Amino acid sequence: MSVDTPAAQTSSGDDPLALDRQVCFALAVANRAVLAVYRPILDRLGLTHPQYLVMLALWERAPMTVKDIGRVLQLDSPTLSPLLKRLEALGLLTRERSTVDERQLVVDLTDKGRSLRRDAEAVPGEVVESLGVDMAELEALHTALVRVNGAALKAGTPHR
Secondary structure, eight states, X not given: OOOOOHHHHSOTTTOTTOGGGOHHHHHHHXXXXXXXXXXXXXXXXXXXXXXXXXXXXXXXXXXXEHHHHHHHHTOOHHHHHHHHHHHHHTTSEEEEEOSSOTTOEEEEEOHHHHHHHHHXXXXXXXXXXXXXXXXXXXXXXXXXXXXXXXXXXXXXXXXX
């Protein structure tokens, strides 16, 4: 007995709803796979991937306000606050009220947080080696993802 469905009648190349044609599916699967590569590398640093992203932002721009970290990482405060608390508990950063504007919480690196950067410098190379993908391909992918992310953010912005 044959099931007569649109998917059964067409090849996935013709079906606009074929799972393997969906950008969202490819991004979700790639995200999980790449994060699985990062996990053991970051475990050696004692960081999760979201914590690593916070540290990357701080290594580049510390001190920063919580609001600025959220903007750079595209994370909201309820998501970011527990990450910052955990990193503070690990002794990697401090959170203090701004002396200029008490409404702002300023995040800065501790000496331990700054020194962790030296160990973290090996992470990108280890990830590239583990992936086994040509660097030019990864750079092209990065460029495309930044462009797609910008377009998605713009498309998701409510029009007023």
